[in-house]
Amino acid sequence: MDELDTALLRMLQNDARRTNRDMAAELGIAPSTCLERIRGLRDRGVISGYHAEVDLKAIDRSTQAIISIKLRPQAMAVATAFQDYVNKLPQTLELFMVSGASDFLAHVAVKDTQALRDLVLDLAKRQEIGDIRSSVVFEHHRRTTIMPLP
Amino acid sequence: MDELDTALLRMLQNDARRTNRDMAAELGIAPSTCLERIRGLRDRGVISGYHAEVDLKAIDRSTQAIISIKLRPQAMAVATAFQDYVNKLPQTLELFMVSGASDFLAHVAVKDTQALRDLVLDLAKRQEIGDIRSSVVFEHHRRTTIMPLP
DNA sequence: GCGGCCGCCGAATTTCGTTCGGTTGATCAG
DNA sequence: CTGATCAACCGAACGAAATTCGGCGGCCGC
Numbered sequence: 169m170d171e172l173d174t175a176l177l178r179m180l181q182n183d184a185r186r187t188n189r190d191m192a193a194e195l196g197i198a199p200s201t202c203l204e205r206i207r208g209l210r211d212r213g214v215i216s217g218y219h220a221e222v223d224l225k226a227i228d229r230s231t232q233a234i235i236s237i238k239l240r241p242q243a244m245a246v247a248t249a250f251q252d253y254v255n256k257l258p259q260t261l262e263l264f265m266v267s268g269a270s271d272f273l274a275h276v277a278v279k280d281t282q283a284l285r286d287l288v289l290d291l292a293k294r295q296e297i298g299d300i301r302s303s304v305v306f307e308h309h310r311r312t313t314i315m316p317l318p
Numbered sequence: 319m320d321e322l323d324t325a326l327l328r329m330l331q332n333d334a335r336r337t338n339r340d341m342a343a344e345l346g347i348a349p350s351t352c353l354e355r356i357r358g359l360r361d362r363g364v365i366s367g368y369h370a371e372v373d374l375k376a377i378d379r380s381t382q383a384i385i386s387i388k389l390r391p392q393a394m395a396v397a398t399a400f401q402d403y404v405n406k407l408p409q410t411l412e413l414f415m416v417s418g419a420s421d422f423l424a425h426v427a428v429k430d431t432q433a434l435r436d437l438v439l440d441l442a443k444r445q446e447i448g449d450i451r452s453s454v455v456f457e458h459h460r461r462t463t464i465m466p467l468p
Numbered sequence: 469g470c471g472g473c474c475g476c477c478g479a480a481t482t483t484c485g486t487t488c489g490g491t492t493g494a495t496c497a498g
Numbered sequence: 499c500t501g502a503t504c505a506a507c508c509g510a511a512c513g514a515a516a517t518t519c520g521g522c523g524g525c526c527g528c
Contacts, residue, residue: 169377180370184334189484198508203486214376219369219462220330226364227319227466234416234423255459258467262460264425266384268453273384273423275414279467303418309405310412312369316377317408317429339515348477353517 169214172197174315176205177214181313184218221312229277232261232305233284235291236270243296247271250296259287275305319364322347324465326355327364331463334368371462379427382411382455383434385441386420393446397421400446409437425455 172195179191192202209215224230237254239247247265254274255263264273278284281304288302322345329341342352359365374380387404389397397415404424405413414423428434431454438452 177370177372181372182369184368184370187484188486199484200486200488200509201507204506212376213373215370216373216376217371217462218334219332219371220327220334220365221367221369222327222331222464223363223366224464226362226366227464229464229467234414251457251459255461258465260461261464262458264384264455265457266453266455268451270453273453277464283467301418303416303420303423305414305416307401307415308412309401311405311410312367314372314374314377314379314411314427315408317379317433337515338517349515350478350517350519351476354475 169316172205173209173214176202176209177315178313180206180215180218224277228279231280231284232275232277232308234303234305235274235276235288236299236301236303237272237274237291237297238269238299239271239296240298243298244271246296250294253294254291257287259283270299319466322355323359323364326352326359327465328463330356330365330368374427378429381430381434382425382427382458383452384455385424385426385438385450385452387422387424387441387447388419388449389421389446390448393448394421396446400444403444404441407437409433420449 175195176191179186179194188202188206189199192199195202206215224232239250243250251263251265251272254260254272257274257276259276259278260274261277262275264275265271266273276284276287278287284302284304288300291297292300325345326341329336329344338352338356339349342349345352356365374382389400393400401413401415401422404410404422407424407426409426409428410424411427412425414425415421416423426434426437428437434452434454438450441447442450
């Protein structure tokens with residue numbers, strides 16, 4: 169995990185489709201060496217995949233929310249099943265199982281607030297839910313360049 | 319935005335480094351056509367970028383948390399500056415500005431709970447903060463395949 | 469029915485990914 | 499100090515892919 173690795177990590181997080189030759193040239197190394205390094209990163213599991221990022225606004229899903237869910241204490245045993253359910257909802261972007269006042273935080277994206285209302289009302293039907301409250305997301309920033317901490 | 323586009327969207331979100339020829343073959347179209355379609359998706363802003371995904375555990379950042387922050391009412395005017403500050407912290411993965419009980423939710427990843435404690439204590443020093451509480455993330459699932467809702 | 473247009477195709481060209489043998493430089497045992 | 503060992507890097511060669519572009523066909527408007 170030297171500086172060459174971290175540089176490649178930064179480049180590939182910035183643009184996963186950048187050519188191997190291009191990156192090698194910027195780093196001043198041979199393309200074959202560059203390829204070996206990237207292979208190493210994948211083999212060691214540092215890079216777990218390459219993904220295209222879609223703009224939610226461009227696919228008519230401009231409204232985001234965080235839905236905080238607390239299960240009924242008696243339903244905590246089926247938390248995994250509930251987790252699967254929420255995770256499979258097409259509206260869900262990501263799902264956190266957390267400690268604290270809530271058990272789950274669901275980050276969702278829908279068309280508009282109307283659709284958000286429908287989703288929350290739909291979720292609230294579930295028997296295992298003890299409390300549910302939603303927060304509209306005004307702004308969302310996701311970091312694409314994640315690095316090892318010093 | 320026909321079924322060809324959605325299929326390409328799905329493929330590229332699943333593996334952004336898949337070859338054009340490969341995808342064209344699977345869809346039964348010419349590589350040149352496939353390339354045009356992908357160009358269209360980029361030009362229309364549907365695909366906003368390609369990113370490598372790094373495994374947090376592999377870079378010694380196994381501990382995740384959601385830090386809920388409420389600003390003092392008098393400090394809401396400087397919310398943007400505060401947002402910038404949190405967003406630039408190397409520990410931050412994503413930042414939500416939300417409605418509801420909290421003003422911000424910061425999704426962070428650090429080495430261990432010790433480092434989390436340090437981060438929270440450090441954040442709490444900020445004058446604009448009225449309330450701060452953190453939740454440890456037991457599980458986190460992010461969907462890589464985001465599609466238009468029906 | 470007819471002209472124009474958009475999208476798709478396929479071959480040709482350029483660029484790229486990938487392999488592999490050889491070389492260098494560091495490390496370590498003797 | 500010296501020699502051997504190993505890992506990493508290089509560069510050329512080969513196969514494969516990206517990209518371009520001219521042309522074809524279907525579709526819509528008129």
